[in-house]
Amino acid sequence: xxxxxxxxxxxMSTGIAAEPGxxxxxxNEIDDMWRGKSSKATVSMNVKTAHYSRSMKMRVWSKGxxxxxxxxxxxxxxxxxxxxKSKDNIxxxxxxxxxxxxxxxxxxxxxxxxxxxxxxxxxxxxRMLDDFTAHEIARRxxxxxxxxxxxxxxxxxxxxxxxxxxxTFDTELRVPVKHVYYDEDGEVVRTMTFSGLKKVEGKLRPxxxxxxxxxxxxxxxxxxxxxxxxxEDIADSFFSLGRLKRR
Amino acid sequence: MNMWKIGxxxxxxxxxxxxVTTTAMAFGGAVMIxxxxxxxxxxxxxxxxxxxxxxxxxxxxxxxxRRDPDLYKRxxxxxxMVSKLEGLGLKAAPRLFGTGLAxxxxxxxxxxxxxxxVAKERQVTGLHNHLMLGAWLDPSDPSGVVLGKKLxxxxxxxxxxxxxxxxxxxxxxxxxxxxxVRGILNAVGDRLDRGGFFxxxxxxxxxxxxxxxxxEIAAVRVDRNMNLANVTExxxxxxxxxxxxxxxxxxxxxxxxxxxxxxxxAFMLFITYLAVAMVVLNATLMSVFERIRxxxxxxxxxxxxxxxxxxxxxxxxxxxxxAMCGAVAAGWSISKYFEVYGIDLSSLSSGASLMGVAFxxxxxTRVTTEGVVLPALxxxxxxxxxxxxxxxxxxxxxxxxxxHHI
Numbered sequence: 001x002x003x004x005x006x007x008x009x010x011x012m013s014t015g016i017a018a019e020p021g022x023x024x025x026x027x028n029e030i031d032d033m034w035r036g037k038s039s040k041a042t043v044s045m046n047v048k049t050a051h052y053s054r055s056m057k058m059r060v061w062s063k064g065x066x067x068x069x070x071x072x073x074x075x076x077x078x079x080x081x082x083x084x085k086s087k088d089n090i091x092x093x094x095x096x097x098x099x100x101x102x103x104x105x106x107x108x109x110x111x112x113x114x115x116x117x118x119x120x121x122x123x124x125x126x127r128m129l130d131d132f133t134a135h136e137i138a139r140r141x142x143x144x145x146x147x148x149x150x151x152x153x154x155x156x157x158x159x160x161x162x163x164x165x166x167x168t169f170d171t172e173l174r175v176p177v178k179h180v181y182y183d184e185d186g187e188v189v190r191t192m193t194f195s196g197l198k199k200v201e202g203k204l205r206p207x208x209x210x211x212x213x214x215x216x217x218x219x220x221x222x223x224x225x226x227x228x229x230x231x232e233d234i235a236d237s238f239f240s241l242g243r244l245k246r247r
Numbered sequence: 248m249n250m251w252k253i254g255x256x257x258x259x260x261x262x263x264x265x266x267v268t269t270t271a272m273a274f275g276g277a278v279m280i281x282x283x284x285x286x287x288x289x290x291x292x293x294x295x296x297x298x299x300x301x302x303x304x305x306x307x308x309x310x311x312x313r314r315d316p317d318l319y320k321r322x323x324x325x326x327x328m329v330s331k332l333e334g335l336g337l338k339a340a341p342r343l344f345g346t347g348l349a350x351x352x353x354x355x356x357x358x359x360x361x362x363x364x365v366a367k368e369r370q371v372t373g374l375h376n377h378l379m380l381g382a383w384l385d386p387s388d389p390s391g392v393v394l395g396k397k398l399x400x401x402x403x404x405x406x407x408x409x410x411x412x413x414x415x416x417x418x419x420x421x422x423x424x425x426x427x428v429r430g431i432l433n434a435v436g437d438r439l440d441r442g443g444f445f446x447x448x449x450x451x452x453x454x455x456x457x458x459x460x461x462x463e464i465a466a467v468r469v470d471r472n473m474n475l476a477n478v479t480e481x482x483x484x485x486x487x488x489x490x491x492x493x494x495x496x497x498x499x500x501x502x503x504x505x506x507x508x509x510x511x512x513a514f515m516l517f518i519t520y521l522a523v524a525m526v527v528l529n530a531t532l533m534s535v536f537e538r539i540r541x542x543x544x545x546x547x548x549x550x551x552x553x554x555x556x557x558x559x560x561x562x563x564x565x566x567x568x569x570a571m572c573g574a575v576a577a578g579w580s581i582s583k584y585f586e587v588y589g590i591d592l593s594s595l596s597s598g599a600s601l602m603g604v605a606f607x608x609x610x611x612t613r614v615t616t617e618g619v620v621l622p623a624l625x626x627x628x629x630x631x632x633x634x635x636x637x638x639x640x641x642x643x644x645x646x647x648x649x650x651h652h653i
Contacts, residue, residue: 051319052419078421092413095421101423102351104357114419154557 254561276574283618284582303465321460341461347414362451391429395443469516542647
């Protein structure tokens with residue numbers, strides 16, 4: 001899921017690069033790290049909106065940048081519901097009706113599982129540098145550590161819904177601090193903050209991310225990694241429609 | 248002297264010219280009567296498809312729902328509201344709306360899920376009589392769905408086939424349910440044709456976890472002679488804290504178009520009758536010039552200029568009355584014919600739509616009293632106006648001069 005990229009904006013540093021390619025390096029780190037070759041995670045998601053709060057538990061598998069599978073374990077009402085992302089398509093398996101539905105393009109901006117993530121967030125998992133041009137806009141010191149603000153502007157031919165994204169990256173700990181998403185009119189749409197740093201497989205990574213929509217600051221979606229492991233050996237066939245139904 | 252007799256007698260002098268002139272007048276009149284019937288029929292379709300299939304004549308929403316529709320902006324106690332509206336001489340039906348994705352086989356489409364209060368809805372809209380295939384909703388069959396025409400085509404489903412719908416319920420959970428196609432609607436309008444996914448109110452509440460409230464109440468007048476603006480005002484009075492709007496406020500473009508159809512009619516009338524007037528003017532002028540000598544003699548015998556003009560007027564009037572009768576007879580019968588059989592436009596287009604309102608490929612006319620009387624009377628008026636110049640020309644003839652003519 002899209003969240004994976006952002007959570008993955010972690011510390012895969014091999015020392016502080018000081019060359020002009022620095023910004024690109026940071027972004028590549030973000031892209032590369034959570035993708036690895038593959039990953040497997042247990043995640044809980046908490047959603048709070050003006051109308052409901054809900055908690056879910058799910059398992060997430062990913063391989064490369066084009067394949068991921070999410071299977072809901074809780075609540076019981078939705079247990080077994082699975083989302084498969086394969087290239088640009090999203091399929092949802094609905095155990096209640098025993099059907100698999102491919103989401104149409106019109107549904108892409110709709111909410112994923114009642115969260116503040118859109119289905120589009122799941123699909124857009126290409127590399128940041130493919131879709132955006134990046135440049136440094138500021139270097140500041142926050143809580144004694146240096147952070148860099150990087151502005152990402154979509155390339156003309158990129159299918160991106162945002163006007164721009166401003167990423168704040170902690171250059172000492174090599175972890176992302178937050179992403180601020182703007183629409184085409186330059187208004188903030190949502191803010192994603194990263195916290196819960198934990199060393200996993202030798203690298204410091206934020207285990208918790210929180211999305212807050214700008215028009216409803218009291219609402220949020222929290223995405224908490226409870227367990228994660230990388231470079232598992234997962235066959236391509238695991239991410240197939242046929243496997244979607246299986247537990 | 249009996250001017251009327253002289254006038255009428257002159258009609259027979261040049262029968263061919265009289266025939267051509269009268270026919271031209273009658274033709275113009277008949278066309279205008281037919282045009283009025285076409286417009287009336289068009290307005291009927293518009294009203295039926297837009298108002299009586301979907302909008303109703305006035306609607307009540309929760310404040311802000313129309314600007315930004317959302318599952319949570321509901322009218323709190325729709326049953327109470329409906330009975331209050333019924334107290335005002337309206338028939339009203341609560342409606343529930345949600346969006347979702349419908350899928351059948353490999354096809355899927357975004358839909359507007361519409362929760363229908365079956366018993367109430369049939370008093371307000373004619374959807375239950377507007378099915379292309381199958382049957383309308385029935386509360387005893389909660390898994391039945393009625394689909395818009397284009398939606399059924401997009402999903403490639405036939406009657407009694409399964410459609411799964413996926414949406415987000417009000418509690419944030421993933422709503423999904425299997426429905427069986429019970430009916431497919433005829434064309435209504437773009438929105439409903441492409442996205443209309445009609446289920447019973449009970450099925451809607453269970454699917455989207457909406458135990459109470461309604462998103463819209465649509466109402467129509469029981470007595471069509473009640474003033475819509477007054478009723479809307481009264482409804483606004485009982486629907487406190489809600490937004491009440493008449494269809495004219497909801498779709499001002501259509502309201503304006505309906506209103507300006509009279510202007511369109513007047514404009515066509517003007518153009519057509521201008522041509523008719525030219526014909527009449529020309530023919531009468533010729534007839535006057537042919538009889539200059541006659542008028543000169545009459546004047547010499549003491550007929551007043553007014554008397555001469557009268558002769559010309561009567562001549563034209565007699566033709567005008569005949570033409571008017573012909574116009575009414577022809578225009579009325581053509582219009583009446585197409586009122587019953589309609590004009591089949593299906594070869595030109597299938598399922599055309601205008602401003603999102605569907606039009607049947609068969610265009611039915613409607614004969615109205617004013618649609619016949621107005622063109623007929625204006626024909627007579629125009630013809631008489633056209634006679635002013637020739638009449639005046641004849642009236643001012645100098646007898647001595649005129650009698651030179653052969």
